[in-house]
Amino acid sequence: xxxxxxxxxxxxxxxxxxxxxxxxxxxxxxxxxxxxxxxxxxxxxxxxxxxxxxxxxxxxxxxxxxxxxxxxxxxxxxxxxxxxxxxxxxxxxxxxxxxxxxxxxxxxxxxxxxxxxxxxxxxxxxx
Numbered sequence: 001x002x003x004x005x006x007x008x009x010x011x012x013x014x015x016x017x018x019x020x021x022x023x024x025x026x027x028x029x030x031x032x033x034x035x036x037x038x039x040x041x042x043x044x045x046x047x048x049x050x051x052x053x054x055x056x057x058x059x060x061x062x063x064x065x066x067x068x069x070x071x072x073x074x075x076x077x078x079x080x081x082x083x084x085x086x087x088x089x090x091x092x093x094x095x096x097x098x099x100x101x102x103x104x105x106x107x108x109x110x111x112x113x114x115x116x117x118x119x120x121x122x123x124x125x126x127x
C-alpha cells in the first residue's frame with residue numbers, strides 16, 4: 001500500500017520517511033490477511049502524513065485544530081477489530097492449537113458491541 005506525500009509536507013516527515021515522495025506500508029504475505037488490512041494500512045500512512053502536517057504547523061501557530069485525515073470513533077473501532085482478526089488469522093496459521101484456546105465470552109461480546117458502535121459507557125445493567 002502506498003500514498004503520495006504532498007510536496008510541502010515531505011520535509012516535515014519523521015525518521016526514515018523524511019523527504020520521501022510516497023509512503024509505503026507493506027501488507028502481509030498471506031493474501032487472505034492482506035485483503036483485510038488495506039484500510040488499516042492507509043490509516044497508518046495517513047496518520048504519518050497528519051503528524052507531518054502538525055509538525056509543519058508547530059513553528060507558525062500555537063494550535064493545530066484538525067488532522068488531515070480524521071477518523072471517526074466507528075472507524076477507529078473497525079480498524080482495531082480488523083487488526084485483531086488479522087492477528088487471529090496469523091496465530092491460527094502458525095499454530096493450529098491456537099483455535100482450541102478459549103476466550104472470555106464477555107470480552108467477545110464487548111468487542112462485537114464496539115465494532116457495531118453500540119458500546120454502553122456505564123455498567124451493563126444500565127444499558
